[in-house]
Amino acid sequence: MMRVRAIVVRIIRQFFRDKRTLALMIVAPMFVLLLMNLVFNGEEYQPTIAVSKKTPDVVVEKLTKYDADVKKLTEATARKQLEKQQIDAFMEMDEGTPKITLEGSDPTVNKAVLMTVQKALQELVPQTRSLQWKTTYLHGSEDMALFDNFGPVLIGFFVFFFVFLIAGVSFLRERTSGTLERLLSTPLKRWEIVAGYIVGFGLFTTLQASLIAWFAVDILDMMMEGSFVYVLLITFLLAMTALTLGMLLSAFANNELQMMQFIPLVVIPQVFFSGLFNLDTMAEWLRSLSVVMPLTYGADALREIMVRGNGWNEIAKDVYVLLGFAILFMILNVVALKKYRKL
Amino acid sequence: MPEKPCIRLEHVTKRFGKKTVVEDVSLDVHKGEIFGLLGPSGAGKTTIVKMIAGIDEATSGTIHVLNKKMPDLHVMERIGFMAQSDALYGELTAFENLQFFASIYGLKGKKQRERIDDVMNLVNLTDDMKKPVHQYSGGMKRRLSLAISLLHEPEVLLLDEPTVGIDPVLRQAIWEELERIRQNGTTIVVTTHVMDEAEKCQRLAMIRDGRLIAVGSPDELKKETNSETIEQAFLYFGGAR
Ligand SMILES: Nc1ncnc2c1ncn2[C@@H]1O[C@H](COP(=O)(O)OP(=O)(O)O)[C@@H](O)[C@H]1O
Ligand SMILES: [Mg+2]
Numbered sequence A: 001m002m003r004v005r006a007i008v009v010r011i012i013r014q015f016f017r018d019k020r021t022l023a024l025m026i027v028a029p030m031f032v033l034l035l036m037n038l039v040f041n042g043e044e045y046q047p048t049i050a051v052s053k054k055t056p057d058v059v060v061e062k063l064t065k066y067d068a069d070v071k072k073l074t075e076a077t078a079r080k081q082l083e084k085q086q087i088d089a090f091m092e093m094d095e096g097t098p099k100i101t102l103e104g105s106d107p108t109v110n111k112a113v114l115m116t117v118q119k120a121l122q123e124l125v126p127q128t129r130s131l132q133w134k135t136t137y138l139h140g141s142e143d144m145a146l147f148d149n150f151g152p153v154l155i156g157f158f159v160f161f162f163v164f165l166i167a168g169v170s171f172l173r174e175r176t177s178g179t180l181e182r183l184l185s186t187p188l189k190r191w192e193i194v195a196g197y198i199v200g201f202g203l204f205t206t207l208q209a210s211l212i213a214w215f216a217v218d219i220l221d222m223m224m225e226g227s228f229v230y231v232l233l234i235t236f237l238l239a240m241t242a243l244t245l246g247m248l249l250s251a252f253a254n255n256e257l258q259m260m261q262f263i264p265l266v267v268i269p270q271v272f273f274s275g276l277f278n279l280d281t282m283a284e285w286l287r288s289l290s291v292v293m294p295l296t297y298g299a300d301a302l303r304e305i306m307v308r309g310n311g312w313n314e315i316a317k318d319v320y321v322l323l324g325f326a327i328l329f330m331i332l333n334v335v336a337l338k339k340y341r342k343l
Numbered sequence B: 001m002p003e004k005p006c007i008r009l010e011h012v013t014k015r016f017g018k019k020t021v022v023e024d025v026s027l028d029v030h031k032g033e034i035f036g037l038l039g040p041s042g043a044g045k046t047t048i049v050k051m052i053a054g055i056d057e058a059t060s061g062t063i064h065v066l067n068k069k070m071p072d073l074h075v076m077e078r079i080g081f082m083a084q085s086d087a088l089y090g091e092l093t094a095f096e097n098l099q100f101f102a103s104i105y106g107l108k109g110k111k112q113r114e115r116i117d118d119v120m121n122l123v124n125l126t127d128d129m130k131k132p133v134h135q136y137s138g139g140m141k142r143r144l145s146l147a148i149s150l151l152h153e154p155e156v157l158l159l160d161e162p163t164v165g166i167d168p169v170l171r172q173a174i175w176e177e178l179e180r181i182r183q184n185g186t187t188i189v190v191t192t193h194v195m196d197e198a199e200k201c202q203r204l205a206m207i208r209d210g211r212l213i214a215v216g217s218p219d220e221l222k223k224e225t226n227s228e229t230i231e232q233a234f235l236y237f238g239g240a241r
Helices: A002-017 A019-040 A057-065 A075-083 A107-124 A146-176 A179-184 A190-219 A228-250 A256-260 A262-273 A284-292 A294-306 A312-339 B045-053 B094-104 B109-122 B138-150 B168-183 B218-224 B230-240
Strands: A048-052 A069-073 A089-094 A097-102 A134-137 B007-016 B019-029 B034-038 B060-065 B079-082 B156-160 B187-192 B203-208 B211-216
Touching: A002 A019, A002 A190, A002 B094, A019 A146, A019 A190, A048 A057, A048 A075, A048 A107, A057 A069, A057 A107, A069 A075, A075 A089, A089 A107, A097 A107, A146 A179, A146 A190, A146 A228, A146 A256, A146 A262, A146 A294, A190 A228, A190 A312, A228 A262, A228 A294, A228 A312, A256 A262, A262 A284, A262 A294, A294 A312, B007 B045, B019 B045, B019 B060, B019 B203, B019 B211, B034 B045, B034 B168, B045 B060, B045 B079, B045 B156, B045 B187, B079 B138, B094 B109, B094 B138, B109 B138, B138 B156, B138 B168, B168 B187, B203 B218, B203 B230, B211 B218, B211 B230, B218 B230
Parallel strands: A048 A069, A048 A089, A097 A134, B034 B187, B034 B203, B079 B156, B156 B187
Antiparallel strands: A089 A097, B007 B019, B007 B060, B203 B211
16 A cells, blocks of 8 residues: 555656646636637627517617617417527517516527627616516526536546546656666566556546536636536546546557547547537447447546436436556556566 | 586567567576676667566467576566666665565565675675665766665576766676675676676677577677677677578
């Protein structure tokens, strides 16, 4: 145990010595999430809102002021146009309360419509009275921003990507700098080396994942229905699979650049299959590839937790599969080290 | 010989694929001697040392160290190994590198601190203890590697080209230190391609193209070939084949 601890301490020290990599692993994901947030939750979209014939002109005026393209239509025409996605929303008065029907299938559009309506109504209603309106959706649902939808996948992806790369490169360096051989000239057992890496990186990635998830949820307001602890559990398991896979593949790379070459081969395909994009149109056999991809399970579980607010029962399968991947890769690593020392 | 040899190689052959790198080498190293492996670059010295250290296994033949067949994890605990390339963690300070390897050998607490101070004093690096290793010069890294291999007071010390890149004054100092370590009963195997260093060994083995061409004390080897220097003796043995 003391030997494993020695490796753990060393890895953590190395992390904190290399400030740039440290920043890369923590700040870069936050930065990209922020960018994504800006792009997908941006308000540049100009919604087309239809209003019923009876709507007062002052409402139209306000809606226009807040960037809407406003049309006056009868309810029947509006419904037809809503179906055909010619307009984004229809607003009518229902016993003095505004009632808005959204087309609803694109979260970006929904958000734009609601923002406009909210701002317009806020100026119309006196401060003292609370703002009230009814919203219904033709398709889709409320509360759903595009960012919320794929945010969990992104968190999983970042953890996987950075841990894969950094772990792969550090293990590669261990091999090319001769320190691995040096370690193998000591009585260290092969499993102790792998265990040291797992614990060292495990501690570090727990910190990394907590910070990224905290940033996404608290700062960027990403949807978070379930438990934070489950999010950490899943990101931790994802990190473990990424770590062990990275270590394993580093044996097939001779330098850092060759380690990078695994990114398009190993990491990027997982993004496509992990639910960021709709796979319904893809051929069946191709779709079934996602079964062997750790990120599929991680992303699925994160969505269950963050978007659907589900608990253990819904993520249990994903947890077991991820654990299985991590253990499999761990064992393969211990075996692969045999190449350098038989014992 | 009254005692059993400390290291014994019997018909050791090592192949990488089809290439034979070490061929049928048999030799004994006795307890408490400095044994030199002399040969030009590519002769197979590193390969032999790695097999003795238990990192590599012989393709055929056997190696015994301290009466145990190698590789053996328990024996590895009693061996100190200094690799040809400096296997150090550049981001960490010398002290942190020492701490790491000390913990791997099970040294802790006060004892660890004492050993670290001792070995760093020995290689004259005490003042640079807190410096990150990537700021070290080539010679300093060699000395640190040597210090690390001495940390756990090994009974057998394997040094692969320990004096490469070290200036003559320090080289002299290191050899004096090795001599002192030897007098404490440690068995030392040193590889080198510098002929005049070989003079400082009690016995040496000359190796060319993976084959043993001569074994003996420097004086014996010189006398046998009527040479003034080890270099001439080496050329004689090499040419005679
Ligand atoms: N892992 C390896 N695979 C293939 N060839 C190797 C390997 N290691 C060493 N060699 C070859 O073995 C020969 C002896 O190498 P080495 O033992 O390093 O020599 P020395 O230490 O005497 O300079 C060289 O020709 C080298 O190319
Ligand atoms: Mg060599």
